[in-house]
Amino acid sequence: MASSNNFLTNSDKVNMKKWRVFLIPYFARSHLIPMTDFAGLLSAKHPDIELTMVVTPGNTKFITTSLDKYNDSAKHPMQILTYPFPSIGLKPDVETVGIGNSAESSAIDEASHMARPGLEQLLQQHKPDAVIADVLFPWITVIAADLKIPCILFSVFSNFSMLVLDCFQKMRVCPDLLDHVTVLGLPGPEIRMPVLELPSFALKENCVFSIENIHKSGLDAFGIVVNTCRGVELEYCDEFEKTQARRAYLVGPVTVSYPMYQHSIIERGGEGEGEGETSCLRWLDTKNERSVVLVSFGSLCVFKSAQLHELAMGLEGSRQNFLWVVRDVDQWDEWIPEGWEERIADRGFIVRGWAPQLAILAHAAIGAFVTQCGWNSIQEATAAGVPMLTWPLAYEQFINEKLLVDVIGCAARLWEGGKRSTIETENELVPRSVIAHALSRFMEPEGEFSSVHRKAQELGPVARSAMADGGSSMSDLSRLISDLITAMENKTCQ
Numbered sequence: 146m147a148s149s150n151n152f153l154t155n156s157d158k159v160n161m162k163k164w165r166v167f168l169i170p171y172f173a174r175s176h177l178i179p180m181t182d183f184a185g186l187l188s189a190k191h192p193d194i195e196l197t198m199v200v201t202p203g204n205t206k207f208i209t210t211s212l213d214k215y216n217d218s219a220k221h222p223m224q225i226l227t228y229p230f231p232s233i234g235l236k237p238d239v240e241t242v243g244i245g246n247s248a249e250s251s252a253i254d255e256a257s258h259m260a261r262p263g264l265e266q267l268l269q270q271h272k273p274d275a276v277i278a279d280v281l282f283p284w285i286t287v288i289a290a291d292l293k294i295p296c297i298l299f300s301v302f303s304n305f306s307m308l309v310l311d312c313f314q315k316m317r318v319c320p321d322l323l324d325h326v327t328v329l330g331l332p333g334p335e336i337r338m339p340v341l342e343l344p345s346f347a348l349k350e351n352c353v354f355s356i357e358n359i360h361k362s363g364l365d366a367f368g369i370v371v372n373t374c375r376g377v378e379l380e381y382c383d384e385f386e387k388t389q390a391r392r393a394y395l396v397g398p399v400t401v402s403y404p405m406y407q408h409s410i411i412e413r414g415g416e417g418e419g420e421g422e423t424s425c426l427r428w429l430d431t432k433n434e435r436s437v438v439l440v441s442f443g444s445l446c447v448f449k450s451a452q453l454h455e456l457a458m459g460l461e462g463s464r465q466n467f468l469w470v471v472r473d474v475d476q477w478d479e480w481i482p483e484g485w486e487e488r489i490a491d492r493g494f495i496v497r498g499w500a501p502q503l504a505i506l507a508h509a510a511i512g513a514f515v516t517q518c519g520w521n522s523i524q525e526a527t528a529a530g531v532p533m534l535t536w537p538l539a540y541e542q543f544i545n546e547k548l549l550v551d552v553i554g555c556a557a558r559l560w561e562g563g564k565r566s567t568i569e570t571e572n573e574l575v576p577r578s579v580i581a582h583a584l585s586r587f588m589e590p591e592g593e594f595s596s597v598h599r600k601a602q603e604l605g606p607v608a609r610s611a612m613a614d615g616g617s618s619m620s621d622l623s624r625l626i627s628d629l630i631t632a633m634e635n636k637t638c639q
């Protein structure tokens with residue numbers, strides 16, 4: 146039996162048994178990526194735990210590249226097992242939110258609970274010693290309890306957003322009756338938000354991703370792993386541990402563990418889909434330190450053509466260097482301004498499709514990041530010490546923005562005016578003049594946002610040191626391994 150920390154004694158090694166743990170990510174890239182990185186961490190820290198990633202066939206290609214990088218040095222290479230994607234009438238390879246159009250993505254989210262029978266059958270057949278599953282599969286706790294194996298949930302959301310949503314859910318906020326709501330009972334400054342900025346679907350009862358169900362499964366599960374770091378989320382971590390989980394393990398930012406993170410070129414799953422895989426990094430090499438704005442909106446959200454047109458004009462008007470990742474390339478000719486590419490050629494770089502975002506953010510030329518406030522992107526920027534200009538669009542992104550701008554102070558809102566909402570059709574168009582002005586003010590050396598830049602730079606070493614030996618995230622990882630092995634050995638799931 147392994148000792149209670151990460152160092153194995155000789156007798157541990159002799160007596161050690163191989164444990165089989167299955168990891169089950171949700172079908173979205175922003176969930177597949179951190180779970181793969183977490184698996185890599187686990188495998189490196191305790192090589193005698195045998196790990197298997199369980200995915201639908203359409204998601205194997207995406208994670209294979211990342212797993213291969215970890216497996217190069219692994220004692221037990223991580224395996225992949227597949228279960229059938231729910232049959233909902235989508236095209237054969239559309240099994241990932243954000244890959245097809247918005248309607249297809251919504252259909253995948255809506256069908257997520259239909260994955261249950263396939264997963265249940267697979268787990269019954271293979272009988273692993275434990276499962277680690279995405280929080281968006283809250284019913285996995287019931288399957289694990291039937292199998293009498295410990296179930297760990299894996300959260301890619303900030304503790305802050307989960308606490309805020311849990312408060313709103315308990316307050317039974319009725320979105321139709323109120324303009325603003327104030328969170329009661331959280332540490333830190335008062336949190337007050339427009340109702341339109343809340344993910345209303347999550348607050349409804351009986352919805353696929355109901356916060357009530359996620360909260361309940363968090364307390365039923367053996368524990369929760371959260372991709373976050375104590376030094377960044379501070380008192381919200383203590384509050385999360387007290388109220389949201391039987392045991393919480395805060396192990397992030399997991400991307401910092403990605404092989405070769407310290408080097409300038411980082412490739413990961415999705416290679417070959419974007420045209421800027423490494424050429425954008427070579428272009429960054431030609432730019433001065435902290436002189437380029439990265440503009441990227443994650444793996445899920447898309448813009449209307451009119452907004453893409455305004456954004457293009459705003460970037461041009463800002464007179465800043467920029468690297469723009471454009472996922473919505475299908476109707477390119479519909480919205481790209483005439484002569485625009487020639488006019489911005491010396492200071493703008495477009496990546497069409499998928500970019501190596503982790504490597505871009507870690508590049509010295511990046512001075513700011515216009516982001517939709519997905520938690521993975523935030524952590525990647527935080528670890529790299531890059532300040533953010535926030536442009537949230539959906540889900541819990543407005544809540545993350547609140548944390549960054551009003552609590553931590555490492556970001557500024559791109560637009561304070563106008564109607565903003567998690568519902569796409571309610572959003573007002575962000576005008577080109579606002580975008581141009583926001584970027585040029587934000588990039589001004591020693592300008593009005595210098596304290597935001599300083600805060601972001603201070604947080605970089607805080608986030609990275611959490612993942613170093615002796616750091617808080619590594620200690621939580623060791624505690625997780627020790628608790629899990631004890632539970633597997635005693636065959637308890639509580």
Ligand code: UDP
Pocket residue numbers: 174175178441442443444445446470498499500501502503517518519520521522523525
């Ligand atoms: N990402 C990437 N290349 C892209 C777009 C996104 O590598 O072109 C990665 C990004 O680094 C992050 C994830 O995809 O790890 C996006 O996660 P996030 O939580 O920021 O946003 P979401 O996709 O859920 O909106």
